[in-house]
Amino acid sequence: MSLTKKETFKQQPDATISQANPVSGTKYEWEDPDGNPLGTQKNVRIIGIELEITWETTQPNPLEAHATIDGQTVTFTIADAVSETEHFAKNSLAAEETAQVLVTTEPDVPFLREGRKVK
Numbered sequence: 001m002s003l004t005k006k007e008t009f010k011q012q013p014d015a016t017i018s019q020a021n022p023v024s025g026t027k028y029e030w031e032d033p034d035g036n037p038l039g040t041q042k043n044v045r046i047i048g049i050e051l052e053i054t055w056e057t058t059q060p061n062p063l064e065a066h067a068t069i070d071g072q073t074v075t076f077t078i079a080d081a082v083s084e085t086e087h088f089a090k091n092s093l094a095a096e097e098t099a100q101v102l103v104t105t106e107p108d109v110p111f112l113r114e115g116r117k118v119k
Contacts, residue, residue, distance in 0.1 A: 012041065022053065024060045040068075044118035045111050049089035051102065053081060063102060065089055069115035078102035 015030035015038050022028065029037040049065050063081035067074045075098045076089040087102040089112055095101065 012044075022055075022060065024058065027066060038119070040117050040119040042118075043116060045114040046118065047111050048107075048109075049076060049112060050106075051081075051087045052085065053087075054084050059083070063087060065102065067113065068117075068119040069113055070117055072097060074098070074100055074113065076100045076102050 013033045015032065017028050017031055019028050029039075032038055046067065049067070051063060051065055053060060053063060060081065062077045062079045065076045067076075077099065078087055078101065081087060081102070082104065085104055086106070087104060088106050090101050090103045090107045091109075091112065092099075092101045
């Protein structure tokens, strides 16, 4: 069986965000390489999510990354994040979708999540 155009995936540039002086409790939008908000994308396979945050005085607690996949919000979180350290999203089978985890060791998985509509 061959895939139709509607069923195929297209390689997209990495989504990034660089936020000076982030405010705890504030959600920031993922951006394309030109700095434009991504909004909702179609037919997406998320290879991974990596966060690195540096703070001067106020530690964000918890550190979270949110993704909305086919209308369901998935939250990756870690309490007491470490400044200037990479944190990676990891699926946890034992946790609710709203309580997935961020870890400091990069998971060895082919991809993290996928969906028809991802924000």
